[in-house]
Amino acid sequence: xSCVIEARGLRFRYPNxxxxxxxxxxxxxxxxxxxVLGPNGAGKTTLMLxxxxxxxxxxxxxVAGLDVRRDDARExxxxxxxxxxxxxxxxxxxxxxxxxxxxPLNLGxxxxxxxxxxxxxxxxxxxxxxxxRAPHQLSLGQRRRVAIATVLAMxxxxxxxxxxxxxxxxxxxxxxxxxxxxxxxxxxxxxxDLPFAAELCERAVVLSAGRIVADGRCTDILRDEALLAAHxxxxxAGFDPSLLARQxxxxxx
Amino acid sequence: MSLGCAHSxxxxxxxxxxxxxxxxxxxxxxxxxxxxxxxxxVSTPPRLWPVLVACALALAAIAATAxxxxxxxxxxxxxxxxxxxxxxxxxxxxxxxxxxELGPLSLSEEGLSTFASVASKAAIGTVSAVLLGxxxxxxxxxxxLERMRxxxxxxxxxxxxxxxLFVIADEARRMRVALAARGYRPRxxxxxxxxxxVAISLFLRTYDRAERVYVAMLARGYAGxxxxxxALVFGRADVLFLVxxxxxxxxxxxxxxxxx
Numbered sequence: 001x002s003c004v005i006e007a008r009g010l011r012f013r014y015p016n017x018x019x020x021x022x023x024x025x026x027x028x029x030x031x032x033x034x035x036v037l038g039p040n041g042a043g044k045t046t047l048m049l050x051x052x053x054x055x056x057x058x059x060x061x062x063v064a065g066l067d068v069r070r071d072d073a074r075e076x077x078x079x080x081x082x083x084x085x086x087x088x089x090x091x092x093x094x095x096x097x098x099x100x101x102x103x104p105l106n107l108g109x110x111x112x113x114x115x116x117x118x119x120x121x122x123x124x125x126x127x128x129x130x131x132x133r134a135p136h137q138l139s140l141g142q143r144r145r146v147a148i149a150t151v152l153a154m155x156x157x158x159x160x161x162x163x164x165x166x167x168x169x170x171x172x173x174x175x176x177x178x179x180x181x182x183x184x185x186x187x188x189x190x191x192x193d194l195p196f197a198a199e200l201c202e203r204a205v206v207l208s209a210g211r212i213v214a215d216g217r218c219t220d221i222l223r224d225e226a227l228l229a230a231h232x233x234x235x236x237a238g239f240d241p242s243l244l245a246r247q248x249x250x251x252x253x
Numbered sequence: 254m255s256l257g258c259a260h261s262x263x264x265x266x267x268x269x270x271x272x273x274x275x276x277x278x279x280x281x282x283x284x285x286x287x288x289x290x291x292x293x294x295v296s297t298p299p300r301l302w303p304v305l306v307a308c309a310l311a312l313a314a315i316a317a318t319a320x321x322x323x324x325x326x327x328x329x330x331x332x333x334x335x336x337x338x339x340x341x342x343x344x345x346x347x348x349x350x351x352x353x354e355l356g357p358l359s360l361s362e363e364g365l366s367t368f369a370s371v372a373s374k375a376a377i378g379t380v381s382a383v384l385l386g387x388x389x390x391x392x393x394x395x396x397x398l399e400r401m402r403x404x405x406x407x408x409x410x411x412x413x414x415x416x417x418l419f420v421i422a423d424e425a426r427r428m429r430v431a432l433a434a435r436g437y438r439p440r441x442x443x444x445x446x447x448x449x450x451v452a453i454s455l456f457l458r459t460y461d462r463a464e465r466v467y468v469a470m471l472a473r474g475y476a477g478x479x480x481x482x483x484a485l486v487f488g489r490a491d492v493l494f495l496v497x498x499x500x501x502x503x504x505x506x507x508x509x510x511x512x513x
Contacts (some may be wrong), residue, residue, distance in 0.1 A: 084468075095413055
């Protein structure tokens with residue numbers, strides 16, 4: 001199977017000596033949705049920035065058919081869409097429409113083609129009605145959906161989301177989950193929100209101290225209490241991953 | 254909202270009738286037109302007061318066409334105007350020359366005329382800016398400036414300032430609430446030190462955010478320029494607007510200058 005992400009022995013050390021990644025091996029196939037779980041400081045964001053060539057460590061890394069170190073960074077950024085945790089960092093243009101058009105225009109799309117992509121991407125996240133508003137006029141949930149649209153407009157092969165459910169109220173969280181579930185694309189979801197990961201992703205990897213310490217079915221990993229405890233992960237009280245697994249099987253059947 | 258910063262930020266944006274002929278003009282026409290009115294007004298010496306009246310009438314006509322009411326113009330102008338007028342208000346007391354007795358006060362005639370001139374020029378400039386802001390969205394003003402070959406870097410800085418002003422004001426508001434929640438009620442100057450720490454903390458947060466925003470820009474293929482989605486169209490109405498504004502005020506200004 002061809003892979004969207006293929007990392008071998010990926011290592012990265014920050015200038016202050018802190019190890020961000022300490023030998024990450026990861027393969028993600030086309031169409032997979034993979035949750036990256038791990039405590040704070042495990043290297044989740046560092047890994048995410050590597051996928052787009054924003055950080056470069058040692059080891060081998062091919063993403064969406066490109067060698068991150070050798071191939072064109074612009075092409076790589078077109079193929080990999082990063083959605084950052086704080087939508088205020090991602091939405092920097094004065095209006096939503098201009099912000100969503102920013103990526104396609106940078107990739108050389110004509111203004112007409114970019115305008116069409118804006119309509120399509122905002123439609124996918126159901127935010128077409130806010131196109132001419134300023135980002136500061138939107139709620140956090142709306143801003144997060146627009147942030148996802150800014151990346152979808154670039155038509156990436158891989159979508160990487162950093163803590164998509166952070167600080168959302170339960171309803172905005174559920175709506176985001178349903179919206180993401182409809183997007184048919186390879187997805188890497190970096191999160192602390194274990195139930196969110198379980199509902200969205202089939203597969204999960206646990207990143208701890210810069211290494212991948214577990215890789216398997218999401219529901220299996222969430223049922224492994226010893227593993228979760230060893231890496232400072234915790235399910236919310238009353239959440240039963242077995243129940244969710246049965247529901248998923250029933251829904252599939 | 255109880256905080257001043259939130260109030261003054263709310264008093265921005267397009268107002269009046271968004272479908273009016275003035276609102277629909279190309280931003281470049283409006284920037285040039287209002288700048289023209291301001292330049293004519295500011296360059297007019299007090300003895301040529303009819304030119305100032307003509308500027309005021311031009312502004313009033315534009316405001317009426319755009320359906321921007323005097324209440325709104327006043328609400329926005331008072332953010333800037335009192336500061337300017339405050340400086341000028343002392344002139345009649347400190348200038349020498351002929352004195353006018355006004356009850357217990359003795360005022361300088363020359364000072365009074367300077368005050369009237371400064372105040373009216375400040376009003377023309379401020380109202381021009383208010384009307385530009387009320388009939389043109391800030392992104393459109395930036396777009397117009399960019400097309401008028403204003404330095405790209407300055408336009409980009411203004412765009413970021415506009416985008417993040419609200420975010421920073423919101424952070425400042427939360428920090429003030431957090432201070433108040435812990436019983437912070439400064440009674441003398443020394444206790445104001447906490448405000449300084451809030452300012453430092455805001456600066457550091459903003460600095461961090463700038464780094465994150467830059468990374469987010471790079472992630473979406475930013476390579477030094479911000480391409481635009483739609484082109485501006487400078488049409489017949491825009492030419493007409495400029496011709497009317499310039500045609501009415503410039504000859505008047507020149508003639509008044511020559512005849513005196």
